[in-house]
Amino acid sequence: MVDAGQPTPPGWFPDPLGRHEYRWWDGAVWTDQAASGGRNVIDPVQAAGPGAVPTVNRTPEQVQRQVHQQAGLPPVAQGGGTLFSEPVLVVNQKAKLIEVNNEYAIFDQHGRQLGAVRQVGQSTAKKALRVLTSLDQFMTHTLQVVDMSGAVQLVLTRPAKLVKSRVVVQDGKGAEIGTIVQENAIGRIRFGLVANGQRHGGIHAENWRAWNFSIRDHTDTEVARITKTWEGLAKTLFTTADNYVVHVHRPLEEPLRSLVVAAAVGVDTALKQDSRGLG
Numbered sequence: 001m002v003d004a005g006q007p008t009p010p011g012w013f014p015d016p017l018g019r020h021e022y023r024w025w026d027g028a029v030w031t032d033q034a035a036s037g038g039r040n041v042i043d044p045v046q047a048a049g050p051g052a053v054p055t056v057n058r059t060p061e062q063v064q065r066q067v068h069q070q071a072g073l074p075p076v077a078q079g080g081g082t083l084f085s086e087p088v089l090v091v092n093q094k095a096k097l098i099e100v101n102n103e104y105a106i107f108d109q110h111g112r113q114l115g116a117v118r119q120v121g122q123s124t125a126k127k128a129l130r131v132l133t134s135l136d137q138f139m140t141h142t143l144q145v146v147d148m149s150g151a152v153q154l155v156l157t158r159p160a161k162l163v164k165s166r167v168v169v170q171d172g173k174g175a176e177i178g179t180i181v182q183e184n185a186i187g188r189i190r191f192g193l194v195a196n197g198q199r200h201g202g203i204h205a206e207n208w209r210a211w212n213f214s215i216r217d218h219t220d221t222e223v224a225r226i227t228k229t230w231e232g233l234a235k236t237l238f239t240t241a242d243n244y245v246v247h248v249h250r251p252l253e254e255p256l257r258s259l260v261v262a263a264a265v266g267v268d269t270a271l272k273q274d275s276r277g278l279g
Contacts, residue, residue: 008025010024012025012035013025013152013173013174014120014144014174015120015152016151016152017030017150018118018120018150019034019043020034020043020120020121021036021037021120021142022034022035022036023045030045053118053148053150054094054103054104054105054117055094055113056092056094056105059111060111060112061111062111063109063110063111064109064110066092066245070229071227071244071245073088073109073227073245073247075109076088076247081108081114082114082147083153083261084153084258084261086109086114086248087109088245088247088248089106089108089246089261089264089265090106090107090109090244091104091105091106091117091244091264091265091268092242092243093242093268102118102141103117103118104116104117104118104242104265106265113148114148115147116146117143117144117265118143118144120142121142139160140157140158140159141158142155142158143155143156143157144156145261151172154169154171154172154177155170155171156168156262156266164182164184164185165180165182165191166179166180166181167179167180167266169259169262171258177195177254177258177262178194178200179194179195180194180203180259180262180263181194183202188204188205188206188208189205190202190203190204190205193259193260195255200218200255200256201215201216201217201218201256201260202216202220203216204216212227212228213225213263213267215264217256223250223252223260224247224248225246225247225249226245226246226264226267227244227246227247228244229243229245244268246264246265248264
């Protein structure tokens with residue numbers, strides 16, 4: 001993440017405007033030079049429209065109902081007010097008639113929006129393929145996790161897959177934190193949380209449909225839980241449903257903290273883009 005109040009060397013960083021994968025920071029300001037999919041483009045900064053941070057029309061009461069009634073969580077102590085310090089994250093997808101650019105809003109347990117997840121780097125041709133075909137799993141998908149100022153906190157890249165998914169997690173400056181790696185393709189799906197060649201934990205689906213997940217550390221102790229919350233009577237699979245609650249049981253150290261947040265806010269899109277479900 002580039003902070004204009006601190007001296008940051010020039011370089012390519014995740015695009016804070018969300019229109020491309022990367023934008024050039026000249027050491028003082030963001031420039032018109034951007035890049036997506038290995039191609040450099042000129043995209044004027046001032047062309048940015050409103051809504052750089054996606055939001056979802058949810059009242060605090062609706063979010064609290066998700067947490068307490070649908071996910072069954074009791075009130076828990078207030079956290080530090082950020083994506084990485086709140087014990088409860090409520091992730092709700094922005095509803096669209098046709099999903100070609102995934103967007104999610106992230107709230108705390110009281111309904112205050114903390115940030116968002118936005119998909120970047122999609123060409124017009126790629127969007128057309130998503131509408132007309134079911135080839136999502138064979139495409140590379142990139143997500144940015146941003147705070148409410150639009151500053152990039154995490155970047156999740158899921159390369160094209162054949163059988164098993166893999167998600168590369170980077171920080172706001174593009175430095176790799178670790179990888180979320182699918183470990184099996186049959187039965188209840190499991191993912192490893194890996195950094196510097198070491199397994200720091202895992203994500204375990206609680207049934208073959210993978211509606212809910214237990215996130216565990218390297219000792220196999222649960223440190224977080226993802227619970228799907230249903231909307232209305234439509235009992236759709238987790239792969240197409242769009243709202244869930246994440247409960248982080250205790251403060252975590254890096255890199256597990258960032259990997260858990262990445263898994264929590266990106267599981268619906270980054271890990272389950274394939275319409276057939278994981279696997």
